[in-house]
Each structure stands twice: as structure tokens, then as C-alpha cells.
Amino acid sequence: MNAALEKPRKVYVTRTVEFNAAHRLYNPEFSDEKNLKTYGKCSNPHGHGHNYELEITVSGIVDPETGFLLDMKELKKIIEREIMERFDHRHLNFEVEELKDAVPSTELLAVVIWDILAPTLQNHTNQELTLHEVKIHETRKNSVRYLGE
Amino acid sequence: MNAALEKPRKVYVTRTVEFNAAHRLYNPEFSDEKNLKTYGKCSNPHGHGHNYELEITVSGIVDPETGFLLDMKELKKIIEREIMERFDHRHLNFEVEELKDAVPSTELLAVVIWDILAPTLQNHTNQELTLHEVKIHETRKNSVRYLGE
Amino acid sequence: MNAALEKPRKVYVTRTVEFNAAHRLYNPEFSDEKNLKTYGKCSNPHGHGHNYELEITVSGIVDPETGFLLDMKELKKIIEREIMERFDHRHLNFEVEELKDAVPSTELLAVVIWDILAPTLQNHTNQELTLHEVKIHETRKNSVRYLGE
Amino acid sequence: MNAALEKPRKVYVTRTVEFNAAHRLYNPEFSDEKNLKTYGKCSNPHGHGHNYELEITVSGIVDPETGFLLDMKELKKIIEREIMERFDHRHLNFEVEELKDAVPSTELLAVVIWDILAPTLQNHTNQELTLHEVKIHETRKNSVRYLGE
Amino acid sequence: MNAALEKPRKVYVTRTVEFNAAHRLYNPEFSDEKNLKTYGKCSNPHGHGHNYELEITVSGIVDPETGFLLDMKELKKIIEREIMERFDHRHLNFEVEELKDAVPSTELLAVVIWDILAPTLQNHTNQELTLHEVKIHETRKNSVRYLGE
Amino acid sequence: MNAALEKPRKVYVTRTVEFNAAHRLYNPEFSDEKNLKTYGKCSNPHGHGHNYELEITVSGIVDPETGFLLDMKELKKIIEREIMERFDHRHLNFEVEELKDAVPSTELLAVVIWDILAPTLQNHTNQELTLHEVKIHETRKNSVRYLGE
Numbered sequence: 016m017n018a019a020l021e022k023p024r025k026v027y028v029t030r031t032v033e034f035n036a037a038h039r040l041y042n043p044e045f046s047d048e049k050n051l052k053t054y055g056k057c058s059n060p061h062g063h064g065h066n067y068e069l070e071i072t073v074s075g076i077v078d079p080e081t082g083f084l085l086d087m088k089e090l091k092k093i094i095e096r097e098i099m100e101r102f103d104h105r106h107l108n109f110e111v112e113e114l115k116d117a118v119p120s121t122e123l124l125a126v127v128i129w130d131i132l133a134p135t136l137q138n139h140t141n142q143e144l145t146l147h148e149v150k151i152h153e154t155r156k157n158s159v160r161y162l163g164e
Numbered sequence: 165m166n167a168a169l170e171k172p173r174k175v176y177v178t179r180t181v182e183f184n185a186a187h188r189l190y191n192p193e194f195s196d197e198k199n200l201k202t203y204g205k206c207s208n209p210h211g212h213g214h215n216y217e218l219e220i221t222v223s224g225i226v227d228p229e230t231g232f233l234l235d236m237k238e239l240k241k242i243i244e245r246e247i248m249e250r251f252d253h254r255h256l257n258f259e260v261e262e263l264k265d266a267v268p269s270t271e272l273l274a275v276v277i278w279d280i281l282a283p284t285l286q287n288h289t290n291q292e293l294t295l296h297e298v299k300i301h302e303t304r305k306n307s308v309r310y311l312g313e
Numbered sequence: 314m315n316a317a318l319e320k321p322r323k324v325y326v327t328r329t330v331e332f333n334a335a336h337r338l339y340n341p342e343f344s345d346e347k348n349l350k351t352y353g354k355c356s357n358p359h360g361h362g363h364n365y366e367l368e369i370t371v372s373g374i375v376d377p378e379t380g381f382l383l384d385m386k387e388l389k390k391i392i393e394r395e396i397m398e399r400f401d402h403r404h405l406n407f408e409v410e411e412l413k414d415a416v417p418s419t420e421l422l423a424v425v426i427w428d429i430l431a432p433t434l435q436n437h438t439n440q441e442l443t444l445h446e447v448k449i450h451e452t453r454k455n456s457v458r459y460l461g462e
Numbered sequence: 463m464n465a466a467l468e469k470p471r472k473v474y475v476t477r478t479v480e481f482n483a484a485h486r487l488y489n490p491e492f493s494d495e496k497n498l499k500t501y502g503k504c505s506n507p508h509g510h511g512h513n514y515e516l517e518i519t520v521s522g523i524v525d526p527e528t529g530f531l532l533d534m535k536e537l538k539k540i541i542e543r544e545i546m547e548r549f550d551h552r553h554l555n556f557e558v559e560e561l562k563d564a565v566p567s568t569e570l571l572a573v574v575i576w577d578i579l580a581p582t583l584q585n586h587t588n589q590e591l592t593l594h595e596v597k598i599h600e601t602r603k604n605s606v607r608y609l610g611e
Numbered sequence: 612m613n614a615a616l617e618k619p620r621k622v623y624v625t626r627t628v629e630f631n632a633a634h635r636l637y638n639p640e641f642s643d644e645k646n647l648k649t650y651g652k653c654s655n656p657h658g659h660g661h662n663y664e665l666e667i668t669v670s671g672i673v674d675p676e677t678g679f680l681l682d683m684k685e686l687k688k689i690i691e692r693e694i695m696e697r698f699d700h701r702h703l704n705f706e707v708e709e710l711k712d713a714v715p716s717t718e719l720l721a722v723v724i725w726d727i728l729a730p731t732l733q734n735h736t737n738q739e740l741t742l743h744e745v746k747i748h749e750t751r752k753n754s755v756r757y758l759g760e
Numbered sequence: 761m762n763a764a765l766e767k768p769r770k771v772y773v774t775r776t777v778e779f780n781a782a783h784r785l786y787n788p789e790f791s792d793e794k795n796l797k798t799y800g801k802c803s804n805p806h807g808h809g810h811n812y813e814l815e816i817t818v819s820g821i822v823d824p825e826t827g828f829l830l831d832m833k834e835l836k837k838i839i840e841r842e843i844m845e846r847f848d849h850r851h852l853n854f855e856v857e858e859l860k861d862a863v864p865s866t867e868l869l870a871v872v873i874w875d876i877l878a879p880t881l882q883n884h885t886n887q888e889l890t891l892h893e894v895k896i897h898e899t900r901k902n903s904v905r906y907l908g909e
Contacts, residue, residue: 017561017563017564017565017570019560019564019570019573019574019577020564020570020573024569024573024608024611025608025609025611026569026572026573026606026607026608027606027607027608027609028569028604028605028606029604029605029606029607030603030604031602031603031604031605032603033303033304035212035213035214035303036212036213037186037210037211037212037213037255038213040380042378042379042380044378053379053381053384055386056252056253057253059253059254059255059259061186061254061255061257061258061259062186062211062213062255063184063185063186063213063252063253063254063255064184064185064186064187064211064212064213064214065184065213065214065215066213066214066215066303066304077567077569077570077573080489080491081489081500081565081567082487082489082564082565082566082567082569082570083500083567083569084569084606086500087604088502103205103212104205104206104208104212105208105210105212106186106208106210106211106212108210109210110208110210113317114315116315117315117316117317117318117380118315118379118380119380120375120379120380120381122322122324122326122375122380122381122382123315123317123318123375123380125324126317126318126322126324126375127317130317154182154184154215155182155215155329156328156329156330157326157327157328157329157385158326158327158329159324159325159326159327159382160324160325160327161322161323161324161325162323162325164322164323166859166861166862166863166868168858168862168868168871168872168875169862169868169871173867173871173906173909174906174907174909175867175870175871175904175905175906176904176905176906176907177867177902177903177904178902178903178904178905179901179902180900180901180902180903181901189678191676191677191678193676202677202679202682204684226865226867226868226871229787229789230787230798230863230865231785231787231862231863231864231865231867231868232798232865232867233867233904235798236902237800262615263613265613266613266615266678267613267677267678268678269673269677269678269679271620271622271624271673271678271679271680272613272615272616272673272678274622275615275616275620275622275673276615279615304627305626305627305628306624306625306626306627306683307624307625307627308622308623308624308625308680309622309623309625310620310621310622310623311621311623313620313621331899331900333808333809333810333899334808334809335782335806335807335808335809335851336809338529340527340528340529342527351528351530351533353535354848354849355849357849357850357851357855359782359850359851359853359854359855360782360807360809360851361780361781361782361809361848361849361850361851362780362781362782362783362807362808362809362810362811363780363809363810363811364809364810364811364899364900401801401808402801402802402804402808403804403806403808404782404804404806404807404808406806407806408804408806411466412464414464415464415466415467415529416464416528416529417529418524418528418529418530420471420473420475420524420529420530420531421464421466421467421524421529423473424466424467424471424473424524425466428466452778452780452811453478453778453811454477454478454479455475455476455477455478455534456475456476456478457473457474457475457476457531458473458474458476459471459472459473459474460472460474462471462472480750480751482659482660482661482750483659483660484633484657484658484659484660484702485660503699503700504700506700506701506702506706508633508701508702508704508705508706509633509658509660509702510631510632510633510660510699510700510701510702511631511632511633511634511658511659511660511661512631512660512661512662513660513661513662513750513751550652550659551652551653551655551659552655552657552659553633553655553657553658553659555657556657557655557657601629601631601662602629602662636827638825638826638827640825649826649828649831651833709764710762712762713762713764713765713827714762714826714827715827716822716826716827716828718769718771718773718822718827718828718829719762719764719765719822719827721771722764722765722769722771722822723764726764751776752775752776752777753773753774753775753776753832754773754774754776755771755772755773755774755829756771756772756774757769757770757771757772758770758772760769760770
């Protein structure tokens with residue numbers, strides 16, 4: 016065992032993936048005027064789309080035997096199954112159960128992805144491991160973080 | 165006048181913009197099976213989307229008086245009016261006249277943007293100026309260039 | 314309303330802008346020798362410049378009706394009026410009231426931008442909203458964050 | 463002195479460097495089968511390599527005289543001497559004393575770099591200054607942060 | 612068929628991948644002194660490593676039926692089989708047949724990758740398709756292009 | 761010697777550096793009105809600045825003995841001496857001999873850097889080597905290339 020890992024060390028490991036999706040920002044409970052005022056060209060009827068860059072950060076104590084916080088192959092599988100399958104190459108308004116009847120803003124996306132991943136990570140990995148942060152870049156200029164607060 | 169510009173100097177000036185659009189790769193003349201084989205998950209019915217990064221390159225002789233190839237404010241206006249108005253926050257299959265009945269691949273996008281900009285640039289600026297290249301990054305991993313060949 | 318937003322969710326939204334400015338690191342109260350020792354080539358008399366990349370992060374509870382933390386169009390206007398008008402295409406030593414008689418280091422810039430934006434954000438938006446962080450990249454290698462501490 | 467620095471302001475300054483190193487993920491206490499299961503192709507006998515991007519963040523109160531948190535030239539020297547000399551253009555399994563008999567994971571690297579820099583920064587600079595975070599990007603998709611917890 | 616593709620259009624399509632490898636720059640025919648003079652710290656005995664970013668560009672006429680230059684899924688398979696299998700997570704001096712007894716410089720890598728891909732692309736795809744360029748970024752600061760000249 | 765280098769191979773090697781400079785776009789032969797119309801806020805009296813990213817590309821035949829196009833350490837020295845010394849941390853309107861009485865546009869910068877480097881590279885390296893391209897990114901959105909035409 017490495018001397019540096021003899022005492023517990025808490026690290027934050029981030030995995031970045033990209034998914035490509037369409038969305039339309041539109042609230043059916045709003046008037047057309049309020050939709051336009053609130054969402055501007057993001058409320059165009061047919062929707063538009065983004066390359067969403069998603070950063071998943073998990074935290075916990077480094078395993079002194081493997082030198083890893085977690086088995087990255089396992090994390091990749093979870094992200095593939097829970098996130099990419101749900102969101103990649105989808106229209107967020109029509110094809111994602113968790114976003115039904117919702118305005119698929121980046122804020123909501125971050126919250127929903129947290130709600131999906133937090134229990135999944137707890138079931139599939141060691142007890143110490145916790146989801147720390149979900150960050151989404153909608154464009155190079157706009158991003159949202161959610162930390163479970 | 166600067167000594168370095170006493171002889172003609174040909175430069176290439178590139179302006180980069182980003183537009184966000186939805187698209188679906190689907191050819192109505194193909195069977196569903198052939199569509200799936202050709203376009204995979206890009207043929208999902210509701211479409212998906214991208215942050216398209218577009219690089220417009222023009223070439224010509226530097227004006228020895230201004231030190232510029234062209235008035236960048238003029239180029240910005242042309243790109244805003246001809247490209248952003250047409251493509252930004254649109255669904256490429258339904259809202260762009262030039263892509264009607266077409267499969268909106270990145271290859272076709274590059275060609276269509278060339279066809280729109282090439283004559284516009286010739287009308288609005290000095291005689292020497294030529295559109296040199298249209299480059300589109302669909303994702304960080306895939307890009308297409310068209311040079312009018 | 315979306316089920317996920319039935320309980321309060323605190324998110325952090327970041328908007329990134331770039332401004333181009335000149336500056337000179339020079340303290341008139343120092344001797345020339347101390348200026349050179351402290352600031353090196355950054356104290357060259359005519360100044361030099363940077364593409365400053367500025368990341369403004371605000372935090373608060375997502376509005377369950379709009380799905381937004383805040384109206385991004387409003388935030389863009391504030392950043393345009395308060396930051397871009399003041400700093401973009403300026404010489405920071407001569408043209409910015411808040412930096413008069415100051416050494417325009419990136420540290421000071423971050424603090425001054427915080428001091429400008431914090432009260433403005435409180436006046437113009439909902440009560441929950443708070444400025445969380447001001448981050449400035451001076452170059453790809455150097456950046457500074459200020460969180461109001 | 464600048465008015466904005468009359469009260470103490472705590473900032474976080476980040477310096478980014480890149481080092482190029484080879485490593486092999488392999489634990490001699492594991493069976494070959496367990497090594498393969500744990501580390502996959504990262505356990506290939508001859509090792510592979512990365513451009514490690516390292517972000518060192520220090521925090522403290524801005525010096526109202528210089529406008530700096532710290533003398534960046536001094537920080538550069540420390541990073542050059544303590545980090546680049548040790549890790550750049552090295553094979554991490556064979557040439558770094560602190561990684562002897564260890565599995566040179568990115569998690570361990572972050573911890574070891576913290577352990578090297580934390581006391582060095584305390585010796586060489588003002589009392590207020592503290593190492594805040596060590597972040598390493600192993601690839602564009604994977605990164606690890608350690609904050610001394 | 613789309614009107615824009617009624618005449619032949621030549622496009623350049625680029626696919627970007629990353630592989631992580633170790634190498635040592637050392638020519639056994641040189642004296643130790645000449646090796647050190649030529650390759651500097653790149654000749655360190657155990658080798659070091661990089662995240663090589665590889666851009667493969669193919670050119671040809673857009674297929675008016677599919678809107679594609681080529682089936683990207685096919686290109687991905689070729690790159691996976693011919694390039695990633697050979698180079699990813701390898702030590703270039705010991706594990707790559709094509710680099711045996713060679714100094715694995717980035718220049719040579721570009722040439723060797725061209726020599727592997729050029730005939731493969733001709734066999735597996737339509738007649739018009741040609742490999743246009745192999746570009747490798749060794750670091751953010753250094754890159755090499757080879758165009759078959 | 762490596763088999764792949766038995767026949768001559770022409771490669772393009774690019775080295776990227778960054779320099780930080782101030783400039784003002786202003787032509788003393790123009791009226792104030794024409795300066796404002798031509799250069800907009802870029803003509804602000806005190807100037808502004810940029811992180812200029814400069815890509816120098818040289819081309820030639822790979823040396824079959826070293827595997828290199830050229831000794832990169834030599835190229836670094838030339839760029840340091842000829843470019844960084846002249847332009848880094850300077851005000852381009854006042855401190856660069858080659859830009860005296862000129863409007864320091866990015867177009868002119870590219871041409872002037874070509875004129876400086878082209879003969880220098882011919883003197884200092886092997887006969888085959890040629891400067892191929894000078895590319896400057898003024899911002900993330902604007903860049904200029906000059907190829908000696």
C-alpha cells in the first residue's frame with residue numbers, strides 16, 4: 016500500500032460526457048405572449064438543439080488498494096445506461112419520461128439528472144461514495160450546477 | 165501607409181459563430197430499415213440537436229489604408245442576417261427554405277451556407293474579396309469543410 | 314408544474330463573457346526598482362493587454378413556473394451595461410473610474426466586478442438570487458476567483 | 463492604496479501547467495487477473511502516457527499594496543522545481559520517489575502533489591497563503607480534485 | 612434529392628479521436644551525447660507519454676442520396692480497428708510493429724498512420740473517397756500534418 | 761533508419777505560442793470621423809489589448825535519422841528571440857519598430873511576423889525547410905492566416 020494513502024483522503028472525481036438533444040422552452044400554462052417574453056426564440060415551435068456537455072462529479076475516500084475512488088468502468092456503464100440512453104439524440108420535450116409536461120430548461124435537466132444518478136450511485140458502489148455535483152454546459156457561454164441542495 | 169503593405173498581401177480572415185439547431189437525418193425516399201441503417205439514432209423521429217460552430221473564411225488583398233481585408237462589422241451583419249436569422253434556434257428539417265425536402269446533414273449545411281454567402285459577399289464588398297471556406301463543427305469530434313469545389 | 318421542482322432546488326448558473334482590455338501593472342508609490350521587481354515586464358510603460366474571460370455565477374432557487382433561476386436576458390443586459398461598457402476595449406489604468414489610482418491586477422478586477430454586480434443583482438431580480446462567484450481568466454494559465462469573502 | 467482593498471478580500475488564484483508522463487496501473491500485490499479486472503488496458507506491461515493538465519489553486523487575502531495574492535514568479539518557480547522537475551517527461555512508476563511501490567492513479571497523483579506543495583507554500587510565502595486545491599485532468603474526460611480533506 | 616446536391620460537391624470530413632501512449636525519443640545508432648543533444652529530456656530512458664489528438668480528414672463528392680460523404684459508422688470502425696487497437700494505451704517504442712526500430716516522433720506517427728489508413732480507406736468505401744490529411748497534436752503547442760506528399 | 765522514411769515525406773509542423781499586447785486601431789491620415797467609422801471602439805484613444813495566439817507552421821522533408829522535420833529547440837529559440845521579445849507585453853503602436861506609423865491590425869501583424877520569420881528560418885536551418893503559414897487568433901472568434909502570397 017502506498018504511504019500517502021495510509022490516512023483517508025477525500026477526492027472528487029469528474030467524468031465528462033456529451034449528449035446531443037433537441038428541446039423547446041414552452042410552458043403550456045402560459046399565454047403565447049408570456050412564453051415569448053419568457054423564452055424568446057427558445058420557444059420556437061419546432062424546437063432547436065444543443066451539444067450538452069455534462070460533468071458528473073462523485074466524491075469519497077480513495078481506496079488504498081486500487082488507488083481509485085471508484086471503478087471508472089462501472090461509472091461509465093451507469094452514465095451510459097441512465098443518462099445517454101435517456102437523453103442522447105432525443106427531443107427532450109417528447110421522449111424523456113422524467114421531463115414530461117415540463118419546461119426542459121438546463122436548470123431542470125441538472126436537477127433531474129441528479130435525481131436519477133444519486134440513488135443509482137448509492138446502490139451500485141461502495142458506501143462512502145456520494146454524488147457531489149451535476150454540471151451542464153448548454154453552450155460555451157451558459158452552464159448550470161446542482162449539488163443536491 | 166505601412167511599408168509592409170506596399171506590395172499586395174493575400175490573407176485569409178476567419179470569423180467563428182455558433183448557432184443552436186435541431187435536425188433529424190431521415191430520407192423519405194428510403195425504407196424505414198434503410199433510414200435506420202444509414203442514419204442510426206440520428207433518424208429518431210422527433211430529432212435531436214447541436215451547437216453548430218461555423219467558421220467562415222474569406223480571402224483577398226489587405227487594404228493598405230485600413231490594414232483590414234474587410235470591414236468586420238459588415239461581415240458580422242451579413243452573417244447575422246443570412247446565417248443566424250435562417251439557422252439559429254431552428255429545426256433544420258422544418259424551418260429552413262433551402263433545406264426543404266433535404267436530409268440536413270452537416271455536409272449539406274456546409275454546401276448550402278456556401279451557396280448563400282458566396283454571392284452575398286461579392287455584392288456587398290470589394291471586388292477582390294472571395295469566400296474561401298465554410299467549416300462546420302457538428303460536435304467536437306466531427307467537422308466538415310467546403311471550399312466551393 | 315414539473316414534479317422535480319415541487320421542492321426548492323438551489324442551482325448555480327454561470328454566464329461567460331469576454332472583454333479585451335489593456336493594462337499596466339505599476340504602483341506610483343513604489344520605486345522604479347520595486348515596480349520592476351514586483352511586476353516584471355507587466356510594468357512596461359505603455360502597457361499590454363488581454364482577452365479577459367469573465368465567468369459570473371449567480372445562485373438561488375429555481376422558479377418552478379419558468380424552470381429558470383433567472384431571466385438570462387436580464388442578466389445579459391446587466392453584464393452588458395455594468396461590465397462590458399466599463400471594461401471592454403478600455404485601458405484599465407486610465408478609463409475605469411473604479412480602478413483610478415489602483416494597480417489593475419486580476420485580483421483587484423475580480424473584487425471590483427463583484428462590488429459592481431452584487432448590489433445591482435439584488436436590485437434587479439428576485440429576492441432569492443445572489444451573486445455567488447466572479448471568476449476571471451487573464452490567460453489560459455492564470456485565473457482568479459472572488460466569492461465575496 | 464486602492465479603496466476596494468481597504469478591507470480584507472479573500473481570493474483564489476489558479477495556475478495551470480502541463481506535464482507529459484508515462485504510467486502503468488498495476489498493483490504487484492494483485493494477481494494478474496485482478497490487475498486486468500481492476501485496471502483494464504491501463505495495466506499494459508510497458509505503460510502508456512498522458513498530457514497531465516495540473517491546476518494549482520492557492521487562497522488568501524489580497525495584498526493591498528501590490529494588488530496580488532502572491533508573487534506569481536515565486537509560485538512559478540516552486541511549481542517548476544517541485545512538480546515539473548519531478549513529474550515532467552518521467553515514467554511515474556520508475557522515476558518518482560514519492561510514487562515508489564504505488565499505483566500511480568490520478569487520485570494518488572493529486573494527493574502526492576498536495577503533500578509536496580502544501581508545506582512548501584507555507585515556507586516560501588506570506589502567512590495568510592494556503593494551498594486550496596490540486597486538480598488534475600488526465601484526459602479531457604477525466605479529472606480529479608483534492609482539497610486536503 | 613436535394614437541389615444543392617444535383618451538381619457534384621467536394622467536401623472534407625474530419626473525425627477527431629484521442630489515444631494515450633508512451634514513447635521515448637532515442638536513436639540507438641546515435642551516441643548517448645547525440646541522443647541527449649537531439650532529443651533532450653524526451654530521451655529519458657523510461658519514456659514519457661501523451662494524450663495524442665488525431666484528426667483524420669477524408670475528401671470526396673457528397674452522396675446526393677444520403678447527404679453524406681461517407682458512412683461515419685464505417686469510418687469509426689476503421690479508426691477503431693486500425694488506429695486505436697494499435698496505438699491506444701501502448702508504449703510506441705515496444706508495442707507497435709510499424710514503429711519497430713524507429714524513433715517514434717510525431718512526424719513519423721503521422722506518416723505511419725497515413726500509410727495504414729490510405730489503402731484501408733480505398734478498400735472499404737466508395738471509389739471517390741480519398742484520405743486527405745492526417746493531423747496529430749502531441750501537446751496543445753505542437754502538431755504535425757501529413758498529406759501524402 | 762525507419763522504413764517509412766526511406767522515401768521523402770513532406771510534413772507541416774506547427775508551434776503555438778501566446779503573447780499579450782495592447783494596440784489601438786487608428787490611422788492618423790484619417791479624420792476622427794473616418795477612424796471611428798472604420799475601427800469603432802477599437803480606436804479608443806488609450807488602446808485595449810489581446811492574448812494573441814500565434815501558430816507558426818513550417819514545412820519540409822522529415823530527416824530520416826532524427827525523425828524530425830527540424831530541431832524544435834531551435835525553432836523555440838527563434839520564436840522567443842524574434843517574436844516574443846518584440847511583441848509580448850508590448851503596446852504595438854509604440855514599441856515595435858516594424859509597426860511604426862502603421863495601423864496594427866491582425867492582418868498586418870500576420871504579414872509582419874511572416875516577413876521577420878521567413879528569412880530567419882532560411883538562415884538558421886536546413887535548406888529544405890520553409891515557413892508555410894502564420895496564423896493569429898486575435899480572439900476566439902477572429903483569426904487571420906498569411907501564407908506568403
